[in-house]
Amino acid sequence: MPAVAPDPGDLTARARIRDAAMAHFGEHGFDRATIRGIAETAQVSPGLVRHHFGSKQGLREACDAHLVKLIRQLADRTHDDSRLENGNPITAARTAVGPYESYLARALVEGAAAPLFDEMVELGARWLAEADRERDDPPAADVQVRAAVSTAMALSITVLHKHVSRAMGTDVFSTEGDELLARALIDLHSHPLLGRDQARAALRALDRRQNR
Amino acid sequence: MPAVAPDPGDLTARARIRDAAMAHFGEHGFDRATIRGIAETAQVSPGLVRHHFGSKQGLREACDAHLVKLIRQLADRTHDDSRLENGNPITAARTAVGPYESYLARALVEGAAAPLFDEMVELGARWLAEADRERDDPPAADVQVRAAVSTAMALSITVLHKHVSRAMGTDVFSTEGDELLARALIDLHSHPLLGRDQARAALRALDRRQNR
């Protein structure tokens, strides 16, 4: 069962090509992926790819657009769904992107998929703004900045999943790996690397550096 | 002044080619970068590149090896240097990799540079193990796993710097951006997203899911 219900008529050759492209781009990167290879996976002729998408670049843009659509749907759904036990909307998104994870990682790294990242930052900012209302001290940085940073950090597991898996000894995308990852994240997120006093000291050090 | 003193004879054509390659690979990625372009930047003939490095792949490996050497030097230095005010060895490494940052990002994402990542994880693991001795509760995950995850998270800023910069509104690699980033990191690292009780609840939820 796909993570998101396919559009009506989404089993057309056009859709097959798009899906094959997302798999190939994700696995090999945009440059190494070939139209011929994509066409073969989609079981169509290479010419048809061009017929539908105009060019390789056009194909990539269609993939991006499709992923953005998915993320939007996901965001809306998660927003309504207030009983998220994951606590964190970003990890929720991570798990839900599912089969397109490798494409997402590639797209982000290759500089494309900017609207997608921005969308996620926006989501994170709203969430942080809510959390800020519970705080007793003023945040040391703008919500937008903190959202950007933590979005990147959240995506890092996906983007570097290959390395993380190797270092962990388990594939992060397997159920077992997910388990380990969840525990590690909970631990890291509940044990600040910096104590309040250390943080204050660090901020003072920054101020000194700035006024110099 | 370079971040690390160049080896004697590091101004040879061979070294120039390597540096040019790191710049090109970093900027365009391995596939888009061309031997001809690299040779032009290094002001040598394309043939010389092959003469020295055998193949494009060999050139990449030489770049990786060079970066690993840099990181090792850096790690040793930081280890001796106990008066690190950054508090965190990873952020220290990040700033010090300096001009090779974009190459590092590309290499990691393209799946190469595995020993490099592992090296950083090892570094982080040692650091975390020290920090663990100060803790009163048992960590929820193995040191290795937590090290892998936090290394990835630390690298995410570098890897996704383009997106982070755009979302922040300032180039992360500029002095101003670095300032903002530092504040955001201090804030995020000193304010756990999860409280102790929330963390315990989340762990219990995980246990339940596992025993099902």
Add this chain to the structure above:
DNA sequence: CAGCATGCTATACGTGCGTATAGTAAGCTG
């Protein structure tokens, strides 16, 4: 039925790029 758009294939073109080869000049060793 004519006309035409749509979905699709087969084939061919052009080219940018990695690689291979041959050759030159300079320095070192006996």
Add this chain to the structure above:
DNA sequence: CAGCTTACTATACGCACGTATAGCATGCTG
């Protein structure tokens, strides 16, 4: 000086791939 290695260039080969074109069914519309 002969012989060899090292550093380097110029030129050419071959191929993989994006792109372009032409052609063929199918099905809709007037």
